Amino acid sequence: MTLGKVIGTVVSTIKHPEYNGLKLFVIQPVDTNGKPNDETFLAVDVVQAGVGDTVLVLREGNGIRQIFKKKNLPIRSCVVGVVDHVEKGCWASR
């Protein structure tokens, strides 16, 4: 999983049937300080995240097929958690 920030939503009427009823977000990957560190991508949502939230994103298809309990789901990235905060330095300081 990676940290990301929800920076927008995608509205789409015509889509693959497996995407029906799913919320689609634009995700900006961020580092532990909240700074952007990669290219943006799209992800579906299963945790009712909102725009502006820092989120946990699963970028792997097999895990997502387990979440949806479907065998052939053409989805590759999914928001699986809303991050409250990131605690840093616990290990590095010892």
Place this chain on the structure above:
Amino acid sequence: MILGKVIGRVVVSTKYEGLEGKKFLMVQPTDEKWQPRGDAVVAIDTVMAGLGDPVYMVLSREAALALDPWFVPVDHTIVGIVDSVDLVPEA
């Protein structure tokens, strides 16, 4: 999944089994503001996208799963046509 814009059509007459009848489109991957990002790719279409349409694609193994039959050699599939992208105003 990533955003892109359809920039052309690819006509392929000889193709691997399982890909018969599929529509091949040239797609330029873009960022969320529709600025081109990287090189154009050939993607299979599942939503009857046309030239100039803003679309989103699924990549890698999941690209093949969007198709029927699903065990086909494909790495980019168009799975939706974008109506709008609503972004938060930058702080």
